[in-house]
Each structure stands twice: as C-alpha cells, then as structure tokens.
Amino acid sequence: MVLLQQTGVINPSRAEHTQNAYHRDLPYQHFVSSRPLAIGALLCIDAFRPSTGATMVLPGSHGVEPLPAEAVTNKLEVAVEAPAGSFIVFDAMLFHRAGHNVSGVPRRAVNHVYGLPILAQQVSIAALVPEACAMDPAMAKLLGLDAAPAASVLAWRERRLERAVSRTGAE
Numbered sequence: 001m002v003l004l005q006q007t008g009v010i011n012p013s014r015a016e017h018t019q020n021a022y023h024r025d026l027p028y029q030h031f032v033s034s035r036p037l038a039i040g041a042l043l044c045i046d047a048f049r050p051s052t053g054a055t056m057v058l059p060g061s062h063g064v065e066p067l068p069a070e071a072v073t074n075k076l077e078v079a080v081e082a083p084a085g086s087f088i089v090f091d092a093m094l095f096h097r098a099g100h101n102v103s104g105v106p107r108r109a110v111n112h113v114y115g116l117p118i119l120a121q122q123v124s125i126a127a128l129v130p131e132a133c134a135m136d137p138a139m140a141k142l143l144g145l146d147a148a149p150a151a152s153v154l155a156w157r158e159r160r161l162e163r164a165v166s167r168t169g170a171e
Contacts, residue, residue: 022096025092036093039092042087045085062090
C-alpha cells in the first residue's frame with residue numbers, strides 16, 4: 001500500500017462543515033470489493049468524544065454499494081471514541097462522517113489514506129518530495145515514489161527493466 005492522500009481535518013464547534021455528511025475516503029467510488037482497496041488512518045490530535053464530534057461510522061457499510069436511507073443510518077450509526085494521539089483505522093470504503101461538535105473548541109485530526117498502487121494519489125508526492133528525502137527505500141515505497149506515473153513510455157520501460165534486474169540480481 002502507498003500513501004494516496006493526507007489531509008488535515010478540523011471539526012469546528014457548533015458549525016456545519018463538509019465532513020458532517022456521510023462519505024467514503026475513496027470519493028465517488030460506489031462499488032464494493034471483496035478485499036480492501038484502501039485503508040483510512042485517522043490521527044486524533046484531539047480526543048474524539050461525542051461532545052467533540054467523534055467520527056460516526058456505519059458498521060459493515062464498506063460491503064454495501066449505496067448509502068442507506070437516513071432512517072437506517074440514524075439507527076445504525078456508532079460513535080468512535082478515541083483519546084488524543086491515537087489512530088482510528090478503517091476500510092476507506094466504510095461510510096463515515098464527523099459528529100456534531102458542541103464542545104466549544106475545534107476537534108482536529110490528520111487523515112491518511114493508504115491504498116493499492118493502482119489507485120491514483122490525490123497529488124503527486126513524487127513531484128513534491130526532493131530526491132534527498134527518498135533515500136530510505138521503505139519510505140519511498142510507502143510514499144508511492146516508485147508508483148508515480150512515468151514521464152514517457154521509454155521511462156516506464158526503463159523503470160520496469162531496473163526492477164527486473166534488481167529482483168534477479170543480473171547485470
């Protein structure tokens with residue numbers, strides 16, 4: 001899996017915002033898969049409690065194509081509580097939303113979506129990260145630096161050849 005997107009999320013107190021509606025972290029994808037295509041990892045900067053707008057989830061909804069009717073979501077939704085500094089990890093196709101924050105202070109988080117390399121990154125991390133930052137091969141792989149689209153057919157073929165040679169040890 002590679003990092004597809006990383007976004008800051010602020011749930012303001014006593015205000016509506018775009019995260020209050022049910023959504024998936026692979027936007028506009030309304031098919032289901034037998035295996036996870038992507039995983040969400042929500043870093044809780046602040047405590048997630050019902051009063052701070054804890055993330056609401058619809059358990060099992062990653063296996064259902066359409067968003068259930070509002071009467072159903074109201075019955076099934078579950079608040080995910082977590083202390084500051086923890087991660088909430090879930091299938092990115094799980095329907096979820098921010099709860100309503102009535103605490104008087106913003107509730108903050110950083111959302112990470114890790115997915116199969118066949119999915120496109122939200123932005124090209126390879127274009128943003130200088131070569132010096134990609135020295136650690138494990139980090140380069142996690143950031144998808146080796147999954148970025150090639151600049152040309154020739155560059156794609158050269159990259160494939162380099163990978164084949166490194167796997168076999170041939171020269």
